[in-house]
Amino acid sequence: MEKFQESMYKLIVETSTKLPKDVRRAILAAKIKENAGTRAAMSLDTITDNILKADENVSPICQDTGLPTFKIKVPVGANQIKMKKAIRQAIADATKDTKLRPNSVDSITGDNSGDNLGDGTPVIKFEQWEEDYIDARLILKGGGCENKNIQYSLPAELEGLGRAGRDLDGIRKCIMHSVYQAQGQGCSAGFIGVGIGGDRTSGYELAKEMLFRSVDDVNPNENLRKLEEYVMENANKLGIGTMGFGGETTLLGCKVGVINRIPASFFVSVAYNCWAYRRLGVKLNAETGEIQEWLYQEGEEVDFNKAAEEAAAAVEQQEEKTRSVTLEAPITEEQIRELKVGDVVTINGMMHTGRDAIHKHLMDNPAPIDLNGQIIYHCGPVMAKDADGNWVVKAAGPTTSIREEPYQGDIMKKFGIRAVIGKGGMGPKTLAALKEHGGVYLNAIGGAAQYYAECMEKVEGVDLMEFGVPEAMWHIRVNGFTAVVTMDSHGNSLHEHVEKSSLQKLEQFKDPVFK
Ligand SMILES: O=C(O)C[C@H](O)C(=O)O
Ligand code: SF4
Known part of the structure; x- marks a missing residue:
């Protein structure tokens, strides 16, 4: 097993930097379906551009490493203790080489371990099998999509869909609802793994196990195959679209599994994965630990550019009325009041990162720099x-x-911040503050970590490093950073609009389908 650690390092780097072919095919199909010129099509262009940049730079597709989770099948007699040690070392090495963001945080103190090792990190699950080789798979599932996982206990009353009973049709309603409730916040278009049955723990386990299936496979269980096909056809009618901007593709894959339950419980568990669906696998020689084969990589190379050009020629150009505006901090209230939902903003000059720890900190403490007229970017970078x-x-x-919703409005007013960039939108409290104070919310494309890193010309400094790399306040000079106004200072929110219209669309799926 002298090669095992090296093989695990390769698996980690490849998973973090290269999307598997089955996922690329699903993204390409979405790109072909969107009408050229729409916000959804432009977002998908950014996403595919980002995928190619990550290939080229061998750098993380998305900055969020997630919780690295390994599933390993081993022949009888394999030394799992040694394998675990090697995996932990490979994780620490990949973190040092900036292929992973230091992502393991003490839940009580907030201290970041710095090397992605800690209690419960990474997750490593072994299973013995009768084959003579090792099957090792890894998923890097980020936090934003993990937060959109949902578990239903049937019977349930579901918004837009009414009563969901303890039968196949009730399960159908739960799955449709799970896609609706995620909106754009888990970086749609997404993939879902569904677990029917079990208890609260094994149900979620099964849902996550489904994310290890290939996007192109066909469910051998006839009922589940029909359910998967139904969801794929109909969830895309919700109009949530890429990043929740509206559009034709909301869901890229749906895989459903079933296990027995006990009479009193009936759980439907849904694991939501963003488009940055980083999961790969390898077959390893059980003697040497050397890689024999990569999994999920069947088929031709996916050429996003060529296929999308052909598609663009075929579909109608639907130019949405977009206005382009350039901003450079310090920004005045007047400049902000001119911006409207739908405007595309290009930022040059300074922006300052701030996420969960910074927002909490700024509520009760002074800012480390003058934030008057400045731009805050909800971002935890890899540095x-x-x-x-x-x-x-x-x-x-x-x-x-949305995690900053309790703080954002107050912080903007307290420090005079004029623009906030993030993803997935914010709620009514922030919308009201934007109106009162003269502020704007800009939506960047979630997961496009390479695309945005390229706009960042210089790191001018950093404050509050005690919160760890992702949570510190980085002062960054950018050039050509593009984002869309999705909440303006006139009370308009694209997120509120898409949520309302998708709820209306969800209601068409109220009537029974599977009797
Ligand atoms: O932690 C991050 O950088 C992003 C996170 O995955 C998210 O989607 O909010
Ligand atoms: S693609 Fe989006 S949801 Fe997924 S890990 Fe990255 S930021 Fe989070």
């Missing part, structure tokens, strides 16, 4: 130091903004 000891940005997409 490295160059040969001269200067910080460089390796990956820097937005994080889910």
Whole structure:
């Protein structure tokens, strides 16, 4: 097993930086379906551009490493203790090489371990089998999509769909609802794994197990095959679209599994995965630990550019009325009041990162720099130091903004912040504050960590490093950072609009389908 650690390192780097072919095919199909010129089509262009940049730079597709989870099947007699040690070392090495963001945080103190090792991190699950080789699979499932997982206990009353009973049709309603409730916050278009039955723990386990199925496979269980096909056809009628901007594709894959339950419980568990569906696998020689074969990589290379060009020629150009505006901090209230939902904003100059720890901190403490007229970016980047000891940005997409909803409005008013960039939108409290104070919310493309890292020309400094790399306040000079106004200072919110219209669309799925 002398090669095992090296093989695990390769698996980690490949999973973090290269999307598997089955996932690429699903994204390409979505791209072909969207009408050229719409916000959804432009977002998908950014996403595919980002995938190619990650290939080229061998850098993380998304900055969020998630909770690395390994599933390993071993022949009888394999030494699992040694394998676990090797995996932990490979994780620490990949973190040091900035292929993973330090993501393991003490739940009580908030301390980041810095190497992705800690109690419960990474997750490593072994199973013995009768084959003579090792099957090792890894998923890096990020936090934003993990937060959109949902578990239903049937019977239940579901918003938009009414009563969901303890039968196949009730399960259908839960799955449709799970896609609706995620909106764009888990970086749609997403993939879902569904677990029917079990208890609260084994139900979720099964749902996550489903994310290890290939996107293109066909369910051998006839009922579940029909259910999967139904969901794929109909969830895309919800109109949530890429990033929740509206559009034709909301869901890229649906895999359903079933296990027995006990009479009193009936759980339907849904694991939501963003488009940045980073899961790969390898077959290993059980003697040497050497890689024999990569999994999920069957088929031709996926050429996003060629296929999308052909598709664009075939579909109608639907130019939405977009206005382009360039902003550079410090920004005045007047400039902000001119912006409307739908405007595309290009930012040059300074922006400052701030996510969960910073927002909590700023409620009761002064800011480390003058934030008047400035731009806050909800982002926890992957950072490295160059040969001269200067910080460089390796990956820097937005994080889910709604977590800052309790603080955002107050902080904008307290410090005079004029613009906030994130993803997934914010709620009524922030919308009211934007109106009162003269602020704007800009939605960047979630997961496009390479795309945004390329706009970041210089790290001018960092404060509050005691919160760890992802949570610190980084002061970054950007050039050509593009995002869309989705909440303006006139009380308009694209997120509120899409949520309302998708709820109306959800109601068409109220009537029984599976009798
Ligand atoms: O932690 C992050 O950087 C992003 C997170 O995965 C999210 O989707 O909010
Ligand atoms: S930012 Fe989006 S793409 Fe990245 S892990 Fe979070 S949900 Fe996934």
